[in-house]
Amino acid sequence: MGEFELIARYFKRAVRPGARGVALGVGDDCALVVPAEGMQLAVTTDMLVEGRHFLSTVAPARLGHKALAVNLSDLAACGAEPIAFTLALALPRADEAFLAPFAEGLFALAEAHGVELVGGDTTAGPLNICITAFGQVPRGQALLRSGARAGDDLWVSGRLGDARMALEVFRGAVALGATEFETVREAMERPQPRVALGRALRGLATSAIDLSDGLVGDLGHLLASSNVGAVIDADALPRSTVLAAQSMALQRLCVLAGGDDYELLFTAPASSRSAVEAAARLVGVPVTRFGAINAAAGLRVVDAAGRAVESGWRGFDHFAA
Amino acid sequence: MGEFELIARYFKRAVRPGARGVALGVGDDCALVVPAEGMQLAVTTDMLVEGRHFLSTVAPARLGHKALAVNLSDLAACGAEPIAFTLALALPRADEAFLAPFAEGLFALAEAHGVELVGGDTTAGPLNICITAFGQVPRGQALLRSGARAGDDLWVSGRLGDARMALEVFRGAVALGATEFETVREAMERPQPRVALGRALRGLATSAIDLSDGLVGDLGHLLASSNVGAVIDADALPRSTVLAAQSMALQRLCVLAGGDDYELLFTAPASSRSAVEAAARLVGVPVTRFGAINAAAGLRVVDAAGRAVESGWRGFDHFAA
Numbered sequence: 001m002g003e004f005e006l007i008a009r010y011f012k013r014a015v016r017p018g019a020r021g022v023a024l025g026v027g028d029d030c031a032l033v034v035p036a037e038g039m040q041l042a043v044t045t046d047m048l049v050e051g052r053h054f055l056s057t058v059a060p061a062r063l064g065h066k067a068l069a070v071n072l073s074d075l076a077a078c079g080a081e082p083i084a085f086t087l088a089l090a091l092p093r094a095d096e097a098f099l100a101p102f103a104e105g106l107f108a109l110a111e112a113h114g115v116e117l118v119g120g121d122t123t124a125g126p127l128n129i130c131i132t133a134f135g136q137v138p139r140g141q142a143l144l145r146s147g148a149r150a151g152d153d154l155w156v157s158g159r160l161g162d163a164r165m166a167l168e169v170f171r172g173a174v175a176l177g178a179t180e181f182e183t184v185r186e187a188m189e190r191p192q193p194r195v196a197l198g199r200a201l202r203g204l205a206t207s208a209i210d211l212s213d214g215l216v217g218d219l220g221h222l223l224a225s226s227n228v229g230a231v232i233d234a235d236a237l238p239r240s241t242v243l244a245a246q247s248m249a250l251q252r253l254c255v256l257a258g259g260d261d262y263e264l265l266f267t268a269p270a271s272s273r274s275a276v277e278a279a280a281r282l283v284g285v286p287v288t289r290f291g292a293i294n295a296a297a298g299l300r301v302v303d304a305a306g307r308a309v310e311s312g313w314r315g316f317d318h319f320a321a
Numbered sequence: 322m323g324e325f326e327l328i329a330r331y332f333k334r335a336v337r338p339g340a341r342g343v344a345l346g347v348g349d350d351c352a353l354v355v356p357a358e359g360m361q362l363a364v365t366t367d368m369l370v371e372g373r374h375f376l377s378t379v380a381p382a383r384l385g386h387k388a389l390a391v392n393l394s395d396l397a398a399c400g401a402e403p404i405a406f407t408l409a410l411a412l413p414r415a416d417e418a419f420l421a422p423f424a425e426g427l428f429a430l431a432e433a434h435g436v437e438l439v440g441g442d443t444t445a446g447p448l449n450i451c452i453t454a455f456g457q458v459p460r461g462q463a464l465l466r467s468g469a470r471a472g473d474d475l476w477v478s479g480r481l482g483d484a485r486m487a488l489e490v491f492r493g494a495v496a497l498g499a500t501e502f503e504t505v506r507e508a509m510e511r512p513q514p515r516v517a518l519g520r521a522l523r524g525l526a527t528s529a530i531d532l533s534d535g536l537v538g539d540l541g542h543l544l545a546s547s548n549v550g551a552v553i554d555a556d557a558l559p560r561s562t563v564l565a566a567q568s569m570a571l572q573r574l575c576v577l578a579g580g581d582d583y584e585l586l587f588t589a590p591a592s593s594r595s596a597v598e599a600a601a602r603l604v605g606v607p608v609t610r611f612g613a614i615n616a617a618a619g620l621r622v623v624d625a626a627g628r629a630v631e632s633g634w635r636g637f638d639h640f641a642a
Binding site for chain 1: 352355366442
């Protein structure tokens with residue numbers, strides 16, 4: 001199977017009739033994307049490398065899902081409606097046993113969100129998956145990292161830390177029963193981008209970021225962009241029953257600095273609490289309030305009793321020593 | 322140097338005042354891109370892998386240039402005006418001796434074309450560069466591969482084959498003097514995307530494609546998309562004096578199946594010959610007429626005397642045996 005047959009067989013699909021925002025899909029030098037009247041185009045790109053963003057043991061279908069999911073999560077954090085994506089793929093060899101399920105997992109998530117694959121590139125090389133995703137958001141309504149204000153509540157969607165717990169099991173640092181392991185492994189390998197929640201938070205949230213490098217690190221980016229500080233309650237951070245059964249040290253590692261959560265962290269005025277809860281209920285995603293924004297810089301982490309929690313946690317950094 | 326310091330130091334630049342089409346640049350979950358009124362957004366992505374798209378001997382500044390140039394070449398082939406790009410980069414380590422000149426070469430070309438880096442991703446991993454570029458083109462005016470019609474002339478910009486000749490020197494198959502080698506090496510490592518020509522061809526060319534995999538292969542894509550055939554004169558294909566001094570076998574390999582040319586191949590009605598030549602003169606890029614489109618499928622390659630040229634050439638395929 002050559003390069004062009006590979007593309008034709010697995011990745012060249014006709015644009016769905018009625019697909020929003022796509023004037024020309026795969027097969028020319030460029031695709032043509034057209035946001036609707038009054039909309040801005042939100043753009044994000046993520047590159048996935050074996051051993052860094054996924055393990056060699058991941059099922060190809062889950063990898064296809066995850067590669068798109070992490071990009072849709074960035075669109076969600078901006079409150080954008082996903083439209084389309086491009087896929088650049090470096091593969092050691094043209095391997096059908098990999099490509100068929102990879103494409104299946106990728107397109108299943110794409111169809112669930114109504115997004116079109118509009119272009120790409122395929123090359124031989126060490127396995128590398130680079131997706132660039134496009135969404136649309138009404139002019140001036142994108143959720144940014146820079147809008148948090150003193151007095152705002154801090155919120156997070158879903159549950160944190162399961163992906164990191166799965167990684168610790170793979171590393172041999174923790175042991176779990178088969179059912180528990182499957183639960184946390186699914187969190188690591190099949191994250192669900194919070195697209196509907198992001199859209200529902202337009203006009204409600206003052207700032208937002210998606211959690212990919214661990215809560216403390218990503219919250220640090222949001223605080224720096226907004227030029228504010230925060231106090232957060234580590235015990236209030238939502239976690240699965242599987243994680244809640246582990247040692248407190250492991251729980252804190254996983255919820256505060258786990259990484260790979262792909263939940264939305266956002267701020268909203270205290271006066272909007274019931275509106276935030278109503279929006280979350282409407283889209284069926286749980287949200288949890290776990291802290292507040294301060295005018296003074298710095299992040300203070302406390303427990304349920306208000307005692308300081310050791311604060312050596314930091315976000316994941318690909319080049320940290 | 323950590324990941325975020327690396328991004329801040331080398332890749333986070335303020336959007337230029339007056340930059341077209343960019344509402345939000347690097348530093349949030351998404352960038353915001355807004356094509357002008359009545360414009361469609363052209364999108365293309367290319368991934369560069371060491372040993373496939375560049376050699377380990379390439380100067381980092383040239384690699385930065387080339388990674389963006391090959392994407393701008395795709396925009397040029399659509400007649401789009403470049404606006405912005407994202408950069409995803411996998412690096413074995415955070416190496417300043419690589420990153421500083423790489424960024425310098427990248428931004429020099431970006432500034433020459435008035436395009437903004439609006440987002441990206443950085444990770445540890447085998448060296449891999451994935452750029453997605455955005456341009457704008459008036460609705461319905463994009464040059465496509467599918468518009469060639471029987472009777473159209475075939476045109477190509479610039480000169481072909483120097484990049485392949487440089488590769489053959491690196492492979493030890495050909496020897497050149499130092500000056501000649503530097504000339505062809507520059508063609509390989511610092512291609513000049515034909516952006517101005519692409520825009521000038523809107524409304525004149527009936528179809529276009531950029532040459533990256535070798536003329537015969539890329540022309541084949543254009544013919545298939547347009548559902549037509551062609552006859553081309555191999556001796557008419559433009560080449561440098563350096564290449565013209567080589568054996569005819571090497572010349573034909575390089576001009577017909579060289580790869581990495583990043584010139585524009587396009588078609589236009591015979592009635593537009595003087596208009597095409599005037600447009601090319603205006604933007605200062607030579608163009609050469611080298612064949613014609615036929616209604617019947619198939620590609621026939623002949624020499625200046627009309628004799629058939631051995632036609633085993635084929636385009637580059639990353640997964641061909």
